[in-house]
Every structure is written in structure tokens, then in C-alpha cells.
Amino acid sequence: MSDIESRKQDHVDLSLDPSSQYDTRPFEAYRLPYKALPEINLEDVSTETELFGKKLSQPLIISSMTGGTKYAGTINKNLAIAAEAAHVALGVGSQRIALEKREAIESFELVRKHAPTAVLFANMGAIQLNNGRDVADYEAVVRMIAADALYLHINPLQEAIQPGGDTNYAGLLKKIEQLVAKLSVPVFVKEVGHGIDEATAKALFDIGVAGVDVAGLGGTSYAWIEARRAGEDYYADWFRNVGVPTDEAVVGAARHKGERIVVASGGIRNPLAAVKARALGADYVASARSFLKRAVVSADETIAAIEMARRGIQITLFSCGVSNWQEAANIQLIHTAETNYSDNPRI
């Protein structure tokens, strides 16, 4: 196995270890309003929405995870079958490996084969723009899976901890702006679990990105994963909780989104968190580890988990007296713990 292949395998194995998870869940400082007399029929409550003109059964994106090895191909196949059957969006893991090794292409291409109509996100690191990659390379990964959009990941903390990581972030924003202007599909920028701060979200929207996926602190800690891979236990302890908590990142990004899209992710593990994220300004939610756990078992397990999430969101909206996902943006959350979001007008 090459270095990059064994790293992919370690990422999957380590992320399934419970210690890879942030200490607390996001949105715990908020309670949803409960309506004892909702005055609507549960079965009329709609979780449907759309993305890039395609219908979704619920506002869910399965986050970018893997690809490039045989095992990763099996995971991608299960995720693709599930995304197609359950009508949710899906991101593949970083496709850089497929630009370097032809044998790796298959594990990505099969995603479009098994999800012919689903919303698919291609994926590659923004940092590759500082490593000689250009628009043609990003077009190539988009074409590889006939993607509807590109997830461009930014992950400075992960790269800093990964031995030999790509840490020259100088001048990257300008290059992202040029990519966004030239690429044939919309660009969403995401973190990988340490969050996007408000100023960065604003800067990204200002240069024209179509969406920001905050991938905040609250779920999988990539610093922990990379530190454990490197056998650096001190780093694992010091850096695992560094970043912007998911709820704070959603509030910050939503302030600047205008007509653009905010995706809440990083520790979204239940429908209550999804609806709270909506109330704080998110348009969609995304989750990685919850579906990885199922996809390593089977496509059917993954479909069952997605359907459970959909029903859970439907029940949550009903219990708030809200008849659809769109209206959930107006839910007034009850703030139950001290945080520093007191200037958010929605709270």
C-alpha cells in the first residue's frame, strides 16, 4: 500500500474510534420550542427541499469522506446506492489520489454509476492550488463523477499536524477566487471538522463561492486523527478541540450569506441538531461519521439510517408546529446556556 492509500485506510479506521469525536455536541446551548398543540398533521409535514434544481427528500448531504482504495470503493458504492435510493446529496473524498494514480479513479467513478441522478459533490483541497494544480485539474475531478458542484476543502490544522502536510496557505484566497470564476460548476468551500470562522466565511462569500460548509468543531476531530496516525499523543490532546464550534460557525456564516448557501456540519448526529442549525441560518446539514458507520456495513443499513434521519426531522418540525423545512428558518430557539452569540437577532 502506498503512503496515501494507507492514510485513507487509517482515516476510516481512526474516525470510527469514539475518541475521534469532540467532547461536546453542538447546539446543546439551545432548546427547540415545543408546541403542545401544533395544529398540523404530522403526515403533511414536509422535509423536502432542492439543491441545484434536483429534489432532495430531506436537506441532507453525506459529507465527503473517501475514495482511492478498494475498501474505499466499497464504502463509496454503499453511500452512492443509499444516496440515490433515499434522495439525498453525497460528497466523495478528496480526489487528488485519482489525479496521481489511474487505478484510484474507479473508486470514484463508480459513485456516479450507482447514483445516476443524485446531487454529487466532487472534492479536492484548495491547498493544491499552491502545489501547481490549476483549473483543468479541478475540472478533471468534477468530470470524473459528473459532479453537480465541487467541495473545495480547507484544512490548515490537519495539514499542520500531518507529517509532510501541505502548509503553505499564503495567497490562497486569490487563487480560490480565480478558480471560482472559471470552474464550470458551483464551488462550495468546506473545512474538515475544525470550523470556518466568520471573517473567513465572509471573505469566501465576497469572492463568489456558492456555499460554505462550516464543518465545525462538534464531531470528528481531524487534528486528533492525524496526531494519532503520527503517534503524536501530545498533539492529539492539545489540538483535538481547536477550532470554531459548529453552532458559532453557522451563525457567523449565515450573517454574510445573502442568497448563498450555508451547510451546517461537524457533529450533526440527530434531527434536533439539524433543525436547530436551520433556525440559526443553515440551508442544509451534512454529516460524515454517522453514515460511514453504516456504509462500512451495507447500503441497506445506510438507507435505513438516512430514512430514520428524515423521519426524525419530520417529527422535530411537527413538534415545533412547523410544516416544512423552509419555515423552520423562522423557529425561535430558546437559549438555555451562556454563549457569546448574544448579538444574533434570531436568539
Ligand SMILES: Cc1cc2nc3c(=O)[nH]c(=O)nc-3n(C[C@H](O)[C@H](O)[C@H](O)COP(=O)(O)O)c2cc1C
Ligand atoms: C473517514 C473520513 C474521511 C474524510 N475525508 C475527507 C476528505 O477527503 N475531504 C474532505 O473535504 N473532508 C473529509 N472528511 C471530513 C468530513 O467531510 C467532515 O467535514 C468531518 O468529518 C466533520 O463531520 P462529522 O462530524 O459529521 O464527521 C473526512 C471525514 C472522515 C470521517
